[in-house]
Amino acid sequence: MEFVLQQFFTGLSIASILLLVALGLSIIYGAMGVINLAHGEFVMLGAYTAWALQKFVGLNLLPSLVVIFFVVAILGWIMERGVIRFLYERPLDTILATWGLGVIMQQAVRLAVGGELRYVEMPSVLSHSTSFLGVELSVYRIFIFAVVTALFALTWYLMQRTSIGMKLRAVIQNRDMAACFGINADRIYGLTFAYGAGLAGLAGALVSPLKSVSPEMGTTYVVDAFMVVVLGGVESLLGTVASAVLLGELTGAIAYVQNDTVAKSLALLAIVVLIRFRPQGLFVSKVRA
Amino acid sequence: MRIKRREFLKGAAALGAGMSVGLPHIWLKNEGLARAAGGEIKVGVLFSLTGTTAIIEESLNKATILAIEEINAAGGINGMKIVPIVEDPASDPATFAEKARKLVLGDKCVSVFGSYTSASRKAVLPVFEKRNNLYWYPTLYEGRECSKNVIYTGAVPNQQQDEFIPWLINNFGTRFYLIGSNYIYPKEENNYCKKLLQKYGAEVVNEEYVPLGHSEFSSVINKFRSTKPNVIFSTVVGDSVVALHRQYRAAGLDPEKMPMASLTTSENEIAAMGGDAAAGHFTSAPYFMVHKSPENEKFVAAYKARWGQDKVTHFVSEPSYFQVYLFKQAVEKLAPSDITPPTIREAVKGEEMIAPQGRVRIERENLHTWLWPKIARAKPNGQFEVLVESSEWIKPVPYAAYPNQVCTESGLKQT
Numbered sequence: 066m067e068f069v070l071q072q073f074f075t076g077l078s079i080a081s082i083l084l085l086v087a088l089g090l091s092i093i094y095g096a097m098g099v100i101n102l103a104h105g106e107f108v109m110l111g112a113y114t115a116w117a118l119q120k121f122v123g124l125n126l127l128p129s130l131v132v133i134f135f136v137v138a139i140l141g142w143i144m145e146r147g148v149i150r151f152l153y154e155r156p157l158d159t160i161l162a163t164w165g166l167g168v169i170m171q172q173a174v175r176l177a178v179g180g181e182l183r184y185v186e187m188p189s190v191l192s193h194s195t196s197f198l199g200v201e202l203s204v205y206r207i208f209i210f211a212v213v214t215a216l217f218a219l220t221w222y223l224m225q226r227t228s229i230g231m232k233l234r235a236v237i238q239n240r241d242m243a244a245c246f247g248i249n250a251d252r253i254y255g256l257t258f259a260y261g262a263g264l265a266g267l268a269g270a271l272v273s274p275l276k277s278v279s280p281e282m283g284t285t286y287v288v289d290a291f292m293v294v295v296l297g298g299v300e301s302l303l304g305t306v307a308s309a310v311l312l313g314e315l316t317g318a319i320a321y322v323q324n325d326t327v328a329k330s331l332a333l334l335a336i337v338v339l340i341r342f343r344p345q346g347l348f349v350s351k352v353r354a
Numbered sequence: 355m356r357i358k359r360r361e362f363l364k365g366a367a368a369l370g371a372g373m374s375v376g377l378p379h380i381w382l383k384n385e386g387l388a389r390a391a392g393g394e395i396k397v398g399v400l401f402s403l404t405g406t407t408a409i410i411e412e413s414l415n416k417a418t419i420l421a422i423e424e425i426n427a428a429g430g431i432n433g434m435k436i437v438p439i440v441e442d443p444a445s446d447p448a449t450f451a452e453k454a455r456k457l458v459l460g461d462k463c464v465s466v467f468g469s470y471t472s473a474s475r476k477a478v479l480p481v482f483e484k485r486n487n488l489y490w491y492p493t494l495y496e497g498r499e500c501s502k503n504v505i506y507t508g509a510v511p512n513q514q515q516d517e518f519i520p521w522l523i524n525n526f527g528t529r530f531y532l533i534g535s536n537y538i539y540p541k542e543e544n545n546y547c548k549k550l551l552q553k554y555g556a557e558v559v560n561e562e563y564v565p566l567g568h569s570e571f572s573s574v575i576n577k578f579r580s581t582k583p584n585v586i587f588s589t590v591v592g593d594s595v596v597a598l599h600r601q602y603r604a605a606g607l608d609p610e611k612m613p614m615a616s617l618t619t620s621e622n623e624i625a626a627m628g629g630d631a632a633a634g635h636f637t638s639a640p641y642f643m644v645h646k647s648p649e650n651e652k653f654v655a656a657y658k659a660r661w662g663q664d665k666v667t668h669f670v671s672e673p674s675y676f677q678v679y680l681f682k683q684a685v686e687k688l689a690p691s692d693i694t695p696p697t698i699r700e701a702v703k704g705e706e707m708i709a710p711q712g713r714v715r716i717e718r719e720n721l722h723t724w725l726w727p728k729i730a731r732a733k734p735n736g737q738f739e740v741l742v743e744s745s746e747w748i749k750p751v752p753y754a755a756y757p758n759q760v761c762t763e764s765g766l767k768q769t
Contacts, residue, residue, distance in 0.1 A: 068580065075572040082570070172404070180408045182593055182626030187604065192630075194606025201579070203604040206572075275604060276569040277596035277626055281406055285567060320573035325564040326536050328573070 071200045072321055073314070078203075080313025081210040082272055084306060086286045087293035088216060089264030091305040095294055096224070096237060097257055099149060100160050103167035104290055105283025107262045111137050111269030112278045113174055116183045126188050126274065133270045134263040141262020145255050153254075167283065175280045187274035209271055216264065221302055223260075233257055296336050298346025308347055388462040388487060390693035394437045395430075395685065397422070398457030400468025400478070405445025406567070407592070410622060410670065411470045414492060415440070416661050417671040418467050421678035424656065431685045436678075439463060447477035454478040458487045464695055465490060465681060470670065472496060472539055479504070488695040490681065492673035494617065494639070496542030497752035500761035503695075505702060506722040507673040507680070507714075509640055511546040512754035513725050514617050517744060518638035519550040521729055522615050527584030528556035533574065533598075536563035540589035543617060546755040547587060559583045564590065569597040575605045578612065588616040595619055596627040599635070609634030620668035624736050632732040639669035640725040641711040642738045650710035666736075667710075673723075676709035680716065683707060713747065720761035722750030 086108060093101045114136050118129040144166060152159045191205040224230040235243040236250045244250050268286075276282070293312060297304030312332055319328035340346075390396065399418050401411040422436050430436060439461050441453040450469070457463045458481055465488045469475040472495050482489045482503040489504045497510035522530075530551055534540025540563060548558060559581045562574065578586060590598050595618060602614070614635040621643050624632040643654060643666055653675060657667050667675075684702035685693055699721070706715040712726040724747045730738035753759040753766075760767045 071576055071579070072573075075576055078572055079570055175404070175408075180404075180412055182409055182596060182623070184626050184628050186628060187600075192604065194604070201606055203601075203606065205604050275597065275600055277593035279409060279593055282593070285569070316570075317573050321576055324562045325568055325570070325573065329565060 067199050070198055072318060074197075074200060074202060075321075076314030076317035077210060077310070078206040078313070079317050080310045081206070081213045082268075082275075083289055083293050083313055084217065084309035085209065085213045085268040085271060086265070087290040087297075087305055087309060088213070088220060089261040089268065090287075090290040091294045091297070091302060092220065092264065093258055093261035094291070095299045095301070095305065096233065097254060097261075098156075098237075098299075099153075099258070100156060100163065101149075101261075102160060102164040102287060103144070103170065103283075104265055105285070105287030106167040106170040107137055107141060107265035107283075108269035108272075108286045109174065109278075109280065109283040110140060110170065111266030112185065112273040112282065113178070113183070113269075114266065115185050115270035115273050116278055117178075119185060126185065126270065130267060130270060133266050137266025137269075138259040138263030141265075142255055142259035144262070145258035149258065150251065150254065167287075171280045171283070180280060183278035185270075185273035185278060205274065212267075212271060216267070217302070217306060220264070224302065229253065229256065292333070292336060296339065296346055298348040301346070301348040304346055304348030311347075388458060388464050388485075388695060390434065390464055390685075390690070393434050395434050395693060396437045396439060396461055396463045397681070398454070398461065398463040398466035398468065399438045399440045400443055400450065400453055400457065400466050401470065402445040402474075403442040407445045407470050409592070411445075413622065413665070413668070413671045414470060414674040416665075417657065417667070417674040418678055420657060420660050421675045423660070425678065425682050431682050432690065434690065436682075443468075443474065445474075447471075447473045450474040451477045451481060454481040454489075458482070458485050464488070464693055465698060467492070467674065467677065467681075469493065473537070475504070486696055488699055490677045492677055493670050496539045497546075497754065498542060498756065499752060500720060500766045502699070502721070502765070504721065505677065505680070505699070505716065506720075506750070506752075507677040508670065508723075509725055509727065510722060510750050510752045510754070511543050512751045513640065513727050513748045514638045515543070515546055515550055516748065517727055517742065518615065518729055519547060519556075520554055521742060522585050522587075522636070523551075523554050523556050526613065528554075529559050529582070529584045530556055531559050531578060531581060531583035531586045532561040532589075533586060534563050534589035535566050535568070535591045535594055537566060539591070542755065543589045544587075549755055564594060566594070567592065568594050571598050571601045572605075574598070575601060575607065578602075578607065583612060586612060586614040588614045589618055590616075591618050593626075595623045596631075599627045599631040603631045619732070620670070621666040621737065622668045624732055625666055629732070629734040629736040632736070633734040635732050636729060637732065637738065638727060638729050640727050641667075641669040641672040642728060642730050642740055643667050644730075644737050644740065645711060645728070647710060647712065649708055653710040672710050676707065676714065679707055679709075680705055680714075715747070717750055719763050720750060720752055722752055724749055 090104045093099050111133050114133045115129055118124040148162055152162055187205055191208050194201055194203050232248045233253050236253050240250050293309050294305055297308030316328040316332050319331055401415040402408045422438050426435050443450040443453045457466050467490045469491050470493050475491055491504050492507050494508040532544045616637050619637045654667055658665055683705050684698050687701045688697050702716050703718045715724040726747050727744045728740050729742040730740045733739050752761050758769050
């Protein structure tokens with residue numbers, strides 16, 4: 066029993082990291098429809114900002130989170146205003162442009178601070194482990210779980226209950242019509258993209274004490290993020306959560322009985338099969354268009 | 355001007371005839387060999403400066419350049435300067451092969467120093483064997499290779515494990531958990547490890563491989579908990595090493611009871627994971643930055659002065675450094691008109707020098723290196739504490755796990 070519980074929590078912990086990384090993408094790709102291949106680089110920039118704040122300013126990870134969110138959000142905003150807004154009607158060009166921007170960001174970081182792996186310290190209050198229902202758990206992983214839950218609630222609230230979220234949903238449904246009603250679609254898109262980028266930055270900062278920080282770290286995260294969003298169903302926040310939990314528990318369990326190589330390939334196989342029979346993903350948000 | 359077909363053919367025939375008379379050397383065997391000329395000895399430096407393994411290969415490039423600069427500053431080799439030609443193979447085996455061809459055929463380098471991964475070494479091997487050139491490979495690797503065109507200055511499995519495994523069994527117990535990245539190096543190391551474990555009556559509780567670049571170790575850590583091994587024998591590489599150590603610590607496991615014993619965790623990886631995550635775990639290697647010897651103090655001081663005070667030296671950058679000196683010693687024995695890859699190879703056989711780790715020697719038979727393995731425990735300050743030093747240098751046996759195969763001067767022998 067204890068072992069099942071242990072494995073369940075492991076799955077949840079993997080899921081929370083998946084969701085953390087995918088949440089920003091579910092806004093940018095899911096809501097705005099921009100296939101942003103530079104998403105992983107926002108994650109990487111978040112991790113590097115955390116490292117820089119720690120090394121040069123002496124700021125602990127927890128207080129730097131706020132700064133990191135705004136730094137990466139502003140970068141995202143500049144990218145949207147500078148490049149992506151010219152490409153909304155041309156999805157193929159967007160893929161190429163965002164991929165190119167990703168490569169530029171990787172190499173810029175490498176040139177600026179070098180290619181070696183960087184070290185972000187785990188906050189000391191969170192670096193021990195604790196016993197819960199007879200199961201030994203890392204406090205830091207519990208912390209990540211809590212942060213993700215809060216970020217998800219905030220995002221859902223922003224999208225569904227605030228006027229900016231309502232305007233965004235209107236612009237997504239019919240941009241011209243929304244503009245006729247006096248909504249500044251450009252501004253809405255810019256802000257949404259910045260918010261998604263900021264979330265990705267937070268993800269990078271939060272995973273950095275558990276994993277490693279290098280200019281190439283984004284590449285693996287962008288694959289995971291797309292996997293989660295596509296499986297959950299584009300345009301559905303709830304679907305993103307469901308698919309993150311599903312993938313986390315699935316890979317965790319398979320990795321336990323087999324190994325991580327098998328887990329990864331089986332998870333991908335399951336997604337391919339599912340997409341074949343249900344191309345819209347697990348969840349579809351009902352919209353009258 | 356239009357070239358008529360007849361005139362073109364005439365011209366081409368004349369050119370062909372002229373070439374065969376005027377440039378006869380292309381018809382002579384061995385004359386196509388790279389050789390040193392004009393008071394310059396050209397060598398290639400082939401470490402990735404971009405891409406995934408650039409993280410570590412950058413430091414190998416730096417150690418190599420440092421040695422070349424030192425030799426040139428001290429007057430070069432018999433008055434000739436070493437001219438390094440640096441190429442960036444971008445962590446991609448295909449690019450490695452392409453750049454190696456450029457260095458060997460285009461620049462006519464007499465030797466190339468390069469590679470960190472086995473995949474990249476295997477990719478350039480055909481170039482060096484076909485052109486009878488010489489490749490100097492500084493990394494510890496899985497053995498099982500017997501090329502006449504590679505000088506191997508890193509450790510092979512028998513050199514890292516022969517003392518390490520019995521020491522671990524004596525100190526911690528007989529239950530081993532083998533974990534590695536999913537490619538040839540960890541599998542060959544574990545292959546040899548299992549032979550040793552069997553010999554000493556120890557058991558393998560689990561053997562597992564994670565994908566390269568893997569960074570989520572929750573399930574693996576659950577398995578550590580449920581199988582309760584005495585030792586976790588790790589051949590995980592790259593940024594996965596960092597993730598594994600940090601998540602081990604975050605999960606509250608105790609290195610006193612269940613230490614990780616690694617062949618791949620160096621000062622470089624520890625700098626990236628933080629000393630706290632590494633503290634208490636063990637590594638076996640021929641070189642550690644804290645090793646006490648006048649040669650090492652000189653090397654560390656020179657490396658920091660040249661590349662920055664925060665830089666570390668480690669068990670791959672040290673061979674990158676001393677192998678350039680072995681190259682120098684070999685070339686010194688040759689007449690200036692006779693510096694070619696095959697003569698350098700013959701000259702380096704049996705050559706000895708005092709490296710930062712101790713006295714090393716190139717084994718005549720298999721072109722691998724006699725080394726001084728050490729066992730060390732990581733400390734919270736990011737450095738190691740050397741606990742056991744080998745009492746004698748250890749002979750390289752690249753086919754240690756395959757008793758019916760022996761690497762000899764004339765090639766691989768089946769017995």
